[in-house]
Amino acid sequence: SAVISQKPSRDICQRGTSLTIQCQVDSQVTMMFWYRQQPGQSLTLIATANQGSEATYESGFVIDKFPISRPNLTFSTLTVSNMSPEDSSIYLCSVEEGAGEQYFGPGTRLTVT
């Protein structure tokens, strides 16, 4: 299975600032996914990022708040913009492999003060 790394692993940010999270995969993949995991809640899909096209956002998530880049087949970034305490969460990227299962990175724990 693909090996996925994320940077940073955690960060504490001030309200109103932005943070960019990086996701690196050790093999070329078509689809990359960004999730949010809030305490006591299900993993929620933010968007799907395909190389060479605009990301597809799920209901409740917008590009202005969560811009995504996908410059090549092994890398993606998610930016959390104009942060508020409600954005405090774990952010995870994942990739899908042959049989449809997804493999996840270690996550980025974000705290907004």
Added chain:
Amino acid sequence: EDQVTQSPEALRLQEGESSSLNCSYTVSGLRGLFWYRQDPGKGPEFLFTLYSAGEEKEKERLKATLTKKESFLHITAPKPEDSATYLCAVRYGGSQGNLIFGKGTKLSVKP
């Protein structure tokens, strides 16, 4: 209404005490049910995929089964290292290929 419901929310077992975790789903047109294990501070780790009722998968002390309405993750003679949160997710015809996750069951196994 939640599409994927996991129970119990938390489960405490003694080492060697077998039990089962439940994942019930209300979606139609199931295209796969996925089990994951998540350790604190880490991303979910893929365990199993099940596609049709009656299917079973096994890995060490874990066995996953699937019916038309639910899946069970059976843990036989658990060890403390099995302590983790277990997540299930479904992909179905209306999910546009996306995974819909339950909230998980937090398992603690005491020595």
